[in-house]
Amino acid sequence: MNSWFDTIKDYYDDDLWTPEMVKQMVPLGILTSDEYEAITGEKYEL
Template sequence: MDETNEPRIVPNDLQILTGKLSYQQMLDEQSLTVIQEQNAKLVYQLMFIKGDQSDMNFPDFETVKSFYELNLWTKAMVAKAVELEHITSDNYKTITGDDYVAPKS
């Protein structure tokens, strides 16, 4: 998996072949996936904007965790949330299972 491009979540091929997933359901699931991906990317971009609302902590732990679990964010994106102080290094470990390593300056 590339650190900048997340894999698309697609319906199980077996569901399609066995007729357990209709074409309309497949389109609906693909549309939902596209919306989820766009939302995750927008939230990632919003993370860099603090401005006058520097006390706002968005995305929060639950949002970052959800995006990572849905494969919408990479470990690098979660690490950036630590760098920008949206989550802690302990949160990073909880989300990814790995210790957070601060970037070298």
């Protein structure tokens, strides 16, 4: 897990970020698709 994972997960868990906001971090290279799935519980799809 990268240094952003915990921060983004906390934001998501606190309802500050939506799944779409988390998804936007994957193409930027901030999260991997596996990290997206770990945070949201949803399969990553484009």
